[in-house]
């Protein structure tokens with residue numbers, strides 16, 4: 076992009092319609108918060124500066140956002156709007172925080188997680204020499220949204236908030252999405268002119284946009300082809316709908332990449348999950364953000380992979396298996412009724428049905444290491460920290476107590492588990508590949 080870009084993200088609103096104590100913009104969609112999801116759309120545009128306008132539970136929101144953004148955006152500034160007095164007031168505060176920035180100023184909302192990078196890119200390109208470009212949409216239900224006013228030639232004239240609309244204006248189906256790209260040098264004086272003379276007594280950013288048209292300047296508009304993109308989240312019902320739309324997008328992308336998702340309707344995969352080709356995801360599977368799954372793996376049905384889990388090529392996780400911060404080596408399998416937490420499983424190991432790693436002692440989490448080609452007997456409990464050497468084996472129902480190191484090739488059985496014998500090391504594989 077040729078012009079310098081700054082982003083303003085408005086997120087000071089209270090969100091009382093959600094009726095929950097979590098700040099609205101911190102509600103989760105597909106593994107990240109609403110506001111992180113909204114800002115993810117601007118990351119590829121590489122803005123020089125970003126200002127996030129906050130107020131309610133500011134510290135909580137800022138901390139969460141800093142953690143989830145990492146260093147994906149440079150020069151992020153957080154400002155407290157004070158008592159929110161409208162979108163125009165929020166942008167006034169943000170412009171002060173932007174300092175001497177000159178260029179495109181893209182305004183997005185912290186509660187609109189569905190907007191795409193492509194749409195925002197198009198909006199910025201459309202501004203060209205105009206003081207402002209406005210994103211519009213024609214949703215099925217425009218209730219509550221500002222209507223786009225046009226003159227007889229179809230030129231943009233202004234935006235009327237629904238509660239300030241006449242009967243006639245309310246019938247207009249084109250609405251203001253709330254996303255704008257401004258010329259910083261036109262925006263500053265326009266903000267100075269805002270007055271709170273409307274039904275809500277607020278400073279409306281929309282009045283700044285209208286002031287350009289009133290001065291005879293062009294205000295180009297971009298209508299989104301997909302009105303769901305601009306849907307804001309005001310209630311938990313909206314949140315559920317937004318989640319579904321984002322979920323479909325994520326699944327679609329994996330499908331295009333050669334991941335066989337048997338039943339998209341019952342598969343939950345967060346954003347930020349890498350999955351290799353020829354991997355099969357069976358129904359009713361939940362995969363959390365940050366998981367990495369190789370090629371030719373199988374996951375599910377009814378499996379739960381949580382953050383930090385890695386499946387190397389050909390690994391298999393079956394029904395009623397939960398894995399958290401667990402690495403499954405190539406070809407390793409845990410096919411039934413198992414919990415693996417903070418565990419490293421070596422290549423071709425076989426985790427028998429009902430195996431549990433007891434990784435939590437009530438205070439701390441401890442690691443479990445299971446070596447290559449281990450054979451863990453059904454119903455084993457491995458109390459962490461524990462180490463099973465390569466090719467070792469536990470008998471069915473073994474309780475391997477805390478701190479135990481089972482040597483390579485050893486067979487341990489019983490409660491508490493004790494060494495029974497040394498295993499004959501196989502030459503060609505002990506069948507971890509064929510047994511389950």
Ligand code: UD1
Nearest residue numbers: 085086087088159160161162165184220221251252253279
């Ligand atoms: C605004 C637009 C409306 C548009 C709609 C699209 C104005 C005056 N109206 O409606 O034309 O159709 O968005 O969703 O701009 N916020 C702040 N500080 C404030 C007020 C709002 O940070 O003082 C934030 C909110 O947290 C939210 C966003 O700005 O993320 C939009 O606020 P909201 O009250 O939902 O929008 P409206 O003003 O109703």
Ligand code: CA
Nearest residue numbers: 161162275277
């Ligand atoms: Ca409002």
